[in-house]
Amino acid sequence: RVTSIADRLNVEFALIHKERKKANEVDRMVLVGDVKDRVAILVDDMADTCGTICHAADKLISAGATKVYAILTHGIFSGPAISRINNASFEAVVVTNTIPQEEKMKHCPKIQFIDISMILAEAIRRTHNGESVSYLFSHVPL
16 A cells, blocks of 8 residues: 555655554554655544554654644544644644544644545545445545
């Protein structure tokens, strides 16, 4: 996934390899690549308690990243998540609106959301009409 995103944006990339000994618990996290004097963007599918992304942000800052952003598909933000984000070194944490975020945003100014209702509607329309959904990977409706 990371190479595909980096190729589309024509940028270099680093990745964080995480090892888990059991579910929902990161045992070890290793940064692969160089982020010194660069803006880092963490991309993940979801964040629940935000322990992993906050640990990753700390790792990027200690490796020399100048700024860290997170882009997440689903911001669950349960338990200590909001407190962790507020105390973390993120410039912003951007999520889609698959889960309502208005209440969380009141307590955490770093959270921003992207409305994806139009792309979901277009995917449903295309599926219903037997049209290509993969077309949306390179042509996002406005």
